[in-house]
Each structure stands twice: as structure tokens, then as C-alpha cells.
Amino acid sequence: MAAYKQCLLTSKIFHLFTQNTERTVVMSSRVFHILAQKGNVVLTVKEDDPVLSVANLLIRHNIGGAPVMGANGALAGMVSERAIVNALTQYGPNIASLTAKEIMLKETPTASPDDNIFDIANRMTWSRSRHVPVLEDGKLVGLVSIGDIVKLRAENAEQEAQELQDYVTGSNHAAVKPHDDSPRSSSKAQYKIRTNHRN
Secondary structure (H helix, E strand, O other): OHHHHHHHHHHHHHHHHHHHHHHHHHHHOEHHHHHHHHOOEEEEEEOOOEHHHHHHHHHHHOOOEEEEEOOOOOEEEEEEHHHHHHHHHHHHHHHHHOEHHHHOEOOOOOEOOOOEHHHHHHHHHHHOOOEEEEEEOOEEEEEEEHHHHHHHHHHHHHHHHHHHHHHHHOOHHHOOOOOOOOOOOOOHHHOEEEEOOOO
């Protein structure tokens, strides 16, 4: 009987873990969850911004990349630390004469607020991109990085561990809380975009 109860408990714990992992990470987590958590502030650069100015922006704000906005206000591409390093290797001191437009990645993957985080992670993997601009109705409303996804996964893992501990100890907090997965008609007031202005 004791062995049966132990087996049943193990089965329930495994079910709780796998159900929670699939629900929170694969099924429920959406881009808008990350945008809401990180504050929806995006630092952008312009196509004609000098590369050295872009590099200073990334260093000053400790970020790995920034969306490049065209003259019409639409997303034109992404500029990243890797693009700057590649340009430095290729052009050397002449990099000072280059602009963001000349080194940016034009065909960058994008996402929408309701996209699944698992799909975005796959998109990053296949495109070898660490940052994905988020567009809504053609407008830039956010930016998701691989670091954002790792942070979200770590937080979910911590929650899963607590739920398993609560289940084993019989705590009343063992119930799995539903994850908000409702599509959101995110008005522009929900998203705050900040364009870089050089001092």
C-alpha cells in the first residue's frame, strides 16, 4: 500500500510539473507578457545615425541591439553589437564614416504582441537573432530579446519548484494558478517607444 501511494504521489507530481511547464512556457506565455513586465520602453536609432553613436548608445544603456527606424517612421532593420563588431573588422578606422543603415540587418524577424514565446524562441534560433522587434498594425511597440525569454523561463521554473514543494507538503497554495492568455487589443497608450536623441 505504501509503495502504491508513493507511486501515485510521484505520478501526480510528474503530471503537475509537465502540465505546468507546457502551459506556462509553450502554450500560455505570449509576447505581451514580456512587454508588460519590462515596461515597453524601446530605444531606437535612425538610419542616418553614425555607427559610433549607435555603439555608444548600446554601451550606455547596456543593451545588445536597437531597432533602426526609417524616415517614414517604420521599422527599417536592426543594428546589434555583432553588426558593429563585423563592421569594425571589415572597415577598421573607416567605421566612423558609416551609418546605422549601412550595417543594419534589414530582413530581421518580427513578432506581434500575441505571438507565442516558444515560436519566437524558434524564430531567433533559425535566424540567429538575439532581438526581435514587436510590431502591431505595422508600428513598433516593443522589443523581445533572448535574455527576456531566459528570464521568463527562469521565473517559471522557480514557480514550478514552489508548486511542487507545496504539493508534497500539502500546502493550500499548491493549486495551479491560471495564466492570463487572453488576446489583448493593446492600445498605443500601453506601449511607450523612446527614440534616441544624442546629446
